[in-house]
Amino acid sequence: xxxxxxxxxxxxxxxxxxxxxxxxxxxxxxxxxxxxxxxxxxxxxxxxxxxxxxxxxxxxxxxxxxxxxxxxxxxxxxxxxxxxxxxxxxxxxxxxxxxxxxxxxxxxxxxxxxxxxxxxxxxxxxxxxxxxxxxxxxxxxxxxxxxxxxxxxxxxxxxxxxxxxxxxxxxxxxxxxxxxxxxxxxxxxxxxxxxxxxxxxxxxxxxxxxxxxxxxxxxxxxxxxxxxxxxxxxxxxxxxxxxxxxxxxxxxxxxxxxxxxxxxxxxxxxxxxxx
Ligand code: RIB
Numbered sequence: 001x002x003x004x005x006x007x008x009x010x011x012x013x014x015x016x017x018x019x020x021x022x023x024x025x026x027x028x029x030x031x032x033x034x035x036x037x038x039x040x041x042x043x044x045x046x047x048x049x050x051x052x053x054x055x056x057x058x059x060x061x062x063x064x065x066x067x068x069x070x071x072x073x074x075x076x077x078x079x080x081x082x083x084x085x086x087x088x089x090x091x092x093x094x095x096x097x098x099x100x101x102x103x104x105x106x107x108x109x110x111x112x113x114x115x116x117x118x119x120x121x122x123x124x125x126x127x128x129x130x131x132x133x134x135x136x137x138x139x140x141x142x143x144x145x146x147x148x149x150x151x152x153x154x155x156x157x158x159x160x161x162x163x164x165x166x167x168x169x170x171x172x173x174x175x176x177x178x179x180x181x182x183x184x185x186x187x188x189x190x191x192x193x194x195x196x197x198x199x200x201x202x203x204x205x206x207x208x209x210x211x212x213x214x215x216x217x218x219x220x221x222x223x224x225x226x227x228x229x230x231x232x233x234x235x236x237x238x239x240x241x242x243x244x245x246x247x248x249x250x251x252x253x254x255x256x257x258x259x260x261x262x263x264x265x266x267x268x269x270x271x272x273x274x275x
Contacts, residue, residue: 009039010245011059011067015047019162019189020217021234022070025090028238029068036246038065045071047129053078060084066245069093085248089241092133098248100241100259104134107230107263108141111184111212114228114265116149118273120182120210123151124174126160126167126194128186135162138186138214156180160190167193175201181209188213188220191227195270211270225269233261 012029014022030040041064043055052074059067066085079086079095088099115123125142128135139157146152158174160167167190174180175197183198185191191213198209205211205225213220216231240259247254 005063006065007063008037009041009062009064010249011041011043011055011062011064012070013043013045013052013055013067014070015045016162017042017044019187020219021187021189021215021232024217024234025070025238028235029089029242032239032242033246038246047071047131049074056082065249068241068245069097085245087241087245087248090134090237092137098244098254098257100237100244100261101134102232102237102261102263104137105141107214107232108138108184108186109145110263110265111214111230112142112145112149114267114271115182115184115210115212116145116151118182118206118210118271121151122153122156122178122180123182123184124156124158124171124178124180126158126170126183126185126190128160128162128190130159132162135186142184160186160193162187162189164189164193164196167191168197169193171197172200175203175209183209183211185211185213188215188217188227188229191229191270192219192223195223195227205270206273210273216264216266220266220268223270228268228271229266231264231266233263237261 033040045052068087068089070089086097088097090101092101127139158170171194183194185194191211194211198205203209213227213229216229220227220229
């Protein structure tokens with residue numbers, strides 16, 4: 001008889017733990033895995049394909065029982081070689097692995113529509129990195145909503161990389177070049193960067209420029225004004241992914257393979273005009 005070597009550990013690959021979205025996600029995975037007596041090995045890929053591949057190798061050598069992937073730099077043939085159960089989390093991957101993501105396209109439409117409803121007409125979007133599928137889906141949602149409203153103008157698309165500092169610089173530049181009265185940022189870190197930029201130019205939020213972010217991280221409640229956001233069920237996403245992985249490892253059947261969780265509009269001061 002062949003015995004499969006097990007280690008009661010799993011690997012969790014995230015892009016960047018210093019982005020405040022990820023600590024809550026990681027926490028949820030760890031909490032649930034601990035209930036089932038698994039230890040979690042955390043790896044940061046820094047959005048780099050090379051680092052992801054190296055980590056996959058290391059995890060294999062450590063005989064992890066499964067992997068949760070929150071990243072999509074890997075090529076399809078690279079992921080197909082993995083011979084332990086895999087669950088895809090947060091960032092969709094074009095593969096048949098079980099997946100837990102949130103409604104990126106719908107959330108982006110909701111954010112854009114909200115800015116329109118409070119009176120914004122020149123709505124800019126700070127897009128996340130173009131290799132990240134959920135950033136592209138959020139862009140698509142923004143674009144389709146803008147087209148439906150008859151407001152689409154491609155010059156209002158600002159390129160971001162999900163990081164605060166870069167977004168601040170990009171928004172400073174955009175505000176100097178174009179007339180903008182609303183900003184939908186592809187994540188909350190970039191919304192904070194946008195807020196900084198707008199205030200640095202002596203403009204008021206939300207009166208001159210309204211801002212909404214995406215993720216629902218605690219930092220959005222700490223800024224002045226507080227930031228509106230599209231909140232993702234971050235903890236729940238991580239917890240569901242972990243439960244699915246345990247079932248896969250134990251060879252149990254899954255009730256559902258692909259989850260797309262709903263997101264929610266949180267309205268705060270940064271989009272409350274007339275107050
Ligand atoms: O802030 C980080 C972003 O990357 C989040 O919006 C999350 O969904 C992730 O993919």
